[in-house]
Amino acid sequence: MNVLESIASGLASIRSHKLRSSLTLFGIVVGVAAVVAMTSFVGGIAGRIWEDFDKLGLDNVLFVGNMRPVNPEGYAYLKASKGLSFEDTEILRAEVDEILGITPVVADYKVVRAGSEARRAEIFAATPDGFYLLKFMLGQGRFLSDMDVERNARVAVLGEIVKEDLFGEANAVGEDILIGDEHFKVVGVLRQKDFSEMFGASGQEEEHQRVYIPITAGMYYISGTKRIAYFAVRLKSDADLATGYDKIHKTLLREHRQVEDFQIENVAEEILRARQQVGQIVSVWNGILSTIATVSLLVGGIGLLSVLIISVNERLREIGIRKAVGAEDRAIFQQFLIESVTISAFGGLVGIGLGVGLTKLMTFGAQQMGQDIFIPVSGGGILLGLSFAIGVGILFGLYPAIKASKLDPIEAISRYA
Amino acid sequence: MLIRTEELTKSYDLGAAEVRALRGVTFGIEEGEYVAIMGPSGSGKSTLMHILGCLDTPSTGRYFLNGTEVSELHGRELARVRNKEIGFVFQNFNLLPRVDLVANVALPLVYHGGMNRAERRKQAVRALESVGLGHRLKHRPNELSGGERQRASIARALVTEPSILLADEPTGNLDQKTGREIMGILDELSKAGKTVILVTHDSNVAAHARRTVEIEDGTIAREGRA
Numbered sequence: 001m002n003v004l005e006s007i008a009s010g011l012a013s014i015r016s017h018k019l020r021s022s023l024t025l026f027g028i029v030v031g032v033a034a035v036v037a038m039t040s041f042v043g044g045i046a047g048r049i050w051e052d053f054d055k056l057g058l059d060n061v062l063f064v065g066n067m068r069p070v071n072p073e074g075y076a077y078l079k080a081s082k083g084l085s086f087e088d089t090e091i092l093r094a095e096v097d098e099i100l101g102i103t104p105v106v107a108d109y110k111v112v113r114a115g116s117e118a119r120r121a122e123i124f125a126a127t128p129d130g131f132y133l134l135k136f137m138l139g140q141g142r143f144l145s146d147m148d149v150e151r152n153a154r155v156a157v158l159g160e161i162v163k164e165d166l167f168g169e170a171n172a173v174g175e176d177i178l179i180g181d182e183h184f185k186v187v188g189v190l191r192q193k194d195f196s197e198m199f200g201a202s203g204q205e206e207e208h209q210r211v212y213i214p215i216t217a218g219m220y221y222i223s224g225t226k227r228i229a230y231f232a233v234r235l236k237s238d239a240d241l242a243t244g245y246d247k248i249h250k251t252l253l254r255e256h257r258q259v260e261d262f263q264i265e266n267v268a269e270e271i272l273r274a275r276q277q278v279g280q281i282v283s284v285w286n287g288i289l290s291t292i293a294t295v296s297l298l299v300g301g302i303g304l305l306s307v308l309i310i311s312v313n314e315r316l317r318e319i320g321i322r323k324a325v326g327a328e329d330r331a332i333f334q335q336f337l338i339e340s341v342t343i344s345a346f347g348g349l350v351g352i353g354l355g356v357g358l359t360k361l362m363t364f365g366a367q368q369m370g371q372d373i374f375i376p377v378s379g380g381g382i383l384l385g386l387s388f389a390i391g392v393g394i395l396f397g398l399y400p401a402i403k404a405s406k407l408d409p410i411e412a413i414s415r416y417a
Numbered sequence: 418m419l420i421r422t423e424e425l426t427k428s429y430d431l432g433a434a435e436v437r438a439l440r441g442v443t444f445g446i447e448e449g450e451y452v453a454i455m456g457p458s459g460s461g462k463s464t465l466m467h468i469l470g471c472l473d474t475p476s477t478g479r480y481f482l483n484g485t486e487v488s489e490l491h492g493r494e495l496a497r498v499r500n501k502e503i504g505f506v507f508q509n510f511n512l513l514p515r516v517d518l519v520a521n522v523a524l525p526l527v528y529h530g531g532m533n534r535a536e537r538r539k540q541a542v543r544a545l546e547s548v549g550l551g552h553r554l555k556h557r558p559n560e561l562s563g564g565e566r567q568r569a570s571i572a573r574a575l576v577t578e579p580s581i582l583l584a585d586e587p588t589g590n591l592d593q594k595t596g597r598e599i600m601g602i603l604d605e606l607s608k609a610g611k612t613v614i615l616v617t618h619d620s621n622v623a624a625h626a627r628r629t630v631e632i633e634d635g636t637i638a639r640e641g642r643a
Contacts, residue, residue, distance in 0.1 A: 003528075008640040012515065016515075020627070073545065107427075291432075317511065318513055320511070320512045321524070322528075323473060323496070323499075323512060324470075324499065324505055324511070325474075325499065325500065325505070325524050325525040325528065325573065326496050326497065326499045326500020326501070326525055326528040326529070326577075327491075327496060327528045328492070328493050328494075328497075328528070329492060330493075331528060410467050410472050410473060411471050413511060
């Protein structure tokens with residue numbers, strides 16, 4: 001009896017006992033369907049939230065701001081403070097390996113005009129690094145360039161909300177605007193990111209209420225000083241968070257003659273903590289999921305066990321004949337175990353079909369309710385479900401297979417003689 | 418000597434009583450012999466047949482088959498001896514009901530090893546043709562007459578070309594005419610040189626053999642030659 005014949009025999013036994021088999025397989029089908037659907041659901045929702053966190057652009061980001069030094073020595077100490085400077089960013093970039101990108105920011109509020117429209121907006125002067133560092137997305141035109149910074153160019157990129165307020169639906173790229181009394185040319189417009197509804201308010205409006213200009217133009221035409229308001233820093237990975245933070249702190253202290261006139265806002269850690277919370281929710285869901293799956297698979301397994309025992313008893317004569325013509329115990333054991341796994345794997349496949357259907361139904365239902373959610377079918381869930389089913393087949397097929405293999409051929413044949 | 422037994426005994430422990438089915442059987446069978454083992458039910462002849470067929474092992478005593486002491490063997494080795502050395506023909510045919518005759522006859526070859534499916538089927542078809550069932554290859558046992566089923570069972574016993582054909586009441590479930598046909602096939606096989614052992618209580622069947630061994634109360638009561 002080779003493997004293929006045993007599989008065929010398992011399938012034949014499903015075919016010839018349709019009702020019994022479907023009752024048996026019910027538990028396995030439900031268990032596997034639950035695994036597939038729930039894994040897809042949890043994975044899909046969690047995946048979407050991870051994506052949102054990633055899009056947010058604040059992962060691995062630190063902000064370094066100016067701070068009035070608090071110290072008992074008072075005035076003298078305050079005088080020693082030189083504040084954040086453009087040079088600080090150069091030094092940090094050179095000395096701290098963990099830094100992926102850094103930009104100095106000069107920020108100020110000005111009235112911005114275009115034609116007859118005007119509004120107040122935050123003027124955000126930075127280097128080109130700032131755009132990718134905070135993961136901004138470009139709608140039209142271009143981002144700022146290094147050349148713009150070198151030439152103190154009077155060019156601006158508009159946040160999407162500012163653009164709509166000043167230009168409405170009309171084209172903005174190439175148009176002139178007035179920032180305070182200074183003429184600037186619009187070279188690009190940002191695009192707002194799509195966040196899922198469950199992510200809620202992302203706070204990205206703030207980014208789109210701004211006008212972005214080169215750091216140099218900001219110093220010369222807007223603030224009129226070389227003082228920097230803050231730095232935005234992106235570290236290479238969240239593993240670098242602690243060391244990166246410490247190195248930045250140490251380097252700045254050294255550059256500022258040990259005067260702590262700055263503070264580091266650890267946004268990255270807040271994001272990390274929020275992600276961990278989502279991770280905890282996911283693992284709670286996974287716990288519930290595996291409980292449901294385990295219970296229904298156990299129920300299915302016990303059903304399988306009883307059917308297999310009945311099957312062995314019905315086939316005593318077959319087992320006896322096989323042994324009489326030379327089947328070893330091992331061959332009988334193998335045959336019945338493979339039959340068991342075939343039946344349970346068949347149930348697993350049906351369960352996977354059902355689970356995939358349920359997953360599609362969840363996407364469909366959510367979309368009917370106006371939620372823009374797509375729940376992808378989890379490949380891992382399918383694999384998990386199938387291995388569960390096969391595991392149940394092996395576990396609960398073991399006893400009937402051993403029972404069959406240990407039968408005395410004389411008794412097995414003469415039972416029906 | 419193809420078969421040699423020395424003081425075979427078999428006892429069953431049934432709790433309160435010990436049943437002694439065989440009480441010391443010593444005999445031999447030469448290659449090519451046609452032997453009938455006779456005896457009423459309860460005489461121990463079935464137990465002897467099971468031991469000769471390697472389906473059972475003796476409690477004491479020795480059994481040599483083809484030079485091997487099979488009374489020393491267990492489990493796997495015994496299964497291999499059954500497969501290679503012995504062809505069973507049962508009273509109630511014992512064919513698998515759910516598969517066709519070719520698959521039934523090929524069954525011993527499945528456990529023989531070293532043969533693919535096509536080769537097994539080819540050899541099974543040849544065995545079926547040799548017993549005149551070439552036209553029934555795709556039929557299932559329940560679509561056949563008793564005589565045809567017993568022929569299929571003989572084909573299955575022959576397919577591995579065993580040393581011994583062991584037939585247990587081969588005509589017990591057949592009418593007289595069909596029974597004679599089946600005995601005719603066994604006679605032919607014997608004539609062709611096969612070692613055939615009949616186990617029967619029917620003296621008409623036993624009359625086909627050239628030698629009879631009568632078992633009573635677990636021992637050999639009489640031996641005779643035709």
